[in-house]
Amino acid sequence: MRGEIDSYPLTARFLMGRLRHAMSEREKEILESSIEEVREYDQSHTVLERGKLCDFSTMLVSGFAIRTIHENNNRYIVGIQVPGDFMDLHAFALKRLDHDLVTLGPTKIGLVSHKRLQELMQGEPHLSRLFWFSTLLDAAIHRQWTLKLQQLKASRRTAHLLAEIWHRFDQVGLANPTGFRSPLTQSDLADMCGTTPIHMNRSLGELRRKGLADFRRGKLVCNDRAALEQMGDFDPTYLYGEGDLFMGDVMSFPA
Numbered sequence: 001m002r003g004e005i006d007s008y009p010l011t012a013r014f015l016m017g018r019l020r021h022a023m024s025e026r027e028k029e030i031l032e033s034s035i036e037e038v039r040e041y042d043q044s045h046t047v048l049e050r051g052k053l054c055d056f057s058t059m060l061v062s063g064f065a066i067r068t069i070h071e072n073n074n075r076y077i078v079g080i081q082v083p084g085d086f087m088d089l090h091a092f093a094l095k096r097l098d099h100d101l102v103t104l105g106p107t108k109i110g111l112v113s114h115k116r117l118q119e120l121m122q123g124e125p126h127l128s129r130l131f132w133f134s135t136l137l138d139a140a141i142h143r144q145w146t147l148k149l150q151q152l153k154a155s156r157r158t159a160h161l162l163a164e165i166w167h168r169f170d171q172v173g174l175a176n177p178t179g180f181r182s183p184l185t186q187s188d189l190a191d192m193c194g195t196t197p198i199h200m201n202r203s204l205g206e207l208r209r210k211g212l213a214d215f216r217r218g219k220l221v222c223n224d225r226a227a228l229e230q231m232g233d234f235d236p237t238y239l240y241g242e243g244d245l246f247m248g249d250v251m252s253f254p255a
Contacts, residue, residue, distance in 0.1 A: 001173050008032045010061050010110045013084025017171025017241045018137070019130060022251045027127045034120065035059060035110035041103050048088060048101040055095075056111045058087045063107030064183050068100045068191075077191040079142065080165065084172045089135050092117050105183030129251060137240055144238045149194055152233060155203040157193045159232030162213055162220055167236045179213075179220035189215075207231070 004012040004020075011031045015023065023031075038061070047065070048054055060081050067079035078099060081087045091097055092114050103109070121128045141164075148160050165182065169175035190200035207213040212228045214221045222228050229235075237243035 010035045010038065011059060013172040014059065014086065015130060015134065016084050016173065019133060019247055019251055022130060022247070027124070030124060030127065034112050034116050036113055036116065037111040038108065039111065040108045042106055044105065045103045045107070046100055047103060047109065048091070048097055050098060050100050051096050053095055054091050055114050057089050057092050057114065057117060058101070059110040059112065060085045060087050061108040061110050064104045065107065066102050066104060066188070068102055075191055077188060079138065080192070082168045082172060083174060086131065086134050089131055133251065140238050140240065148233070154193060154195045154199050155206045156232055158189060158200065158203040159207060159212065159228055160234050161189065161192055162215065163229045163232045163234035166220060167239060171239070171241050179222050182218045184218045
């Protein structure tokens with residue numbers, strides 16, 4: 001992993017843990033060189049506002065980002081992004097998003113112009129297919145969020161969300177054996193789980209009392225990962241990094 005990051009400091013985590021193995025070295029070099037501008041933020045920043053015309057798409061290099069919708073004076077978090085995510089590739093087709101794209105805490109992003117993406121779509125069909133896969137992966141995660149919102153009560157939804165974030169950090173080499181660190185607050189978790197900060201505090205308290213998870217100031221500590229995942233009915237298969245949905249060599253680069 002260290003060698004990948006040294007060689008491709010901006011894009012090394014793209015599809016890591018999923019289909020990174022399907023990229024040729026040439027494709028990795030093309031993607032790295034396609035980052036035309038790098039921006040760093042010390043604190044939360046709105047990268048793209050709902051409805052704003054855009055001519056670029058964004059790779060999250062380091063840090064954390066969320067997708068938000070504001071309605072009836074409330075904020076709803078409808079997606080999260082971790083390093084390596086090509087956060088708004090769908091903006092290449094849509095030109096405008098139906099939500100805001102917001103970084104949380106210190107963050108580094110890389111911008112790829114839609115002009116450059118157009119060139120890649122025309123000249124690099126295999127790499128383009130990998131881009132498509134990454135947007136479809138976002139959709140798979142959204143479906144799982146919808147499913148768990150309908151299936152589980154607040155404390156179990158919280159367990160599922162924490163398990164997912166942990167797994168996604170794991171896939172890109174940013175987790176540790178007992179959890180992860182993030183800029184997330186209890187309020188953020190509430191907005192992700194469709195509950196209030198008060199109910200989220202109760203949910204986290206329940207997980208703490210059961211010895212499943214301790215979440216404070218964005219840091220998750222868990223000494224029984226299997227029990228946390230069981231509480232949240234979490235099966236990582238939908239993240240396409242293992243199980244019967246793992247892509248294997250299906251999309252490996254052409255000979």
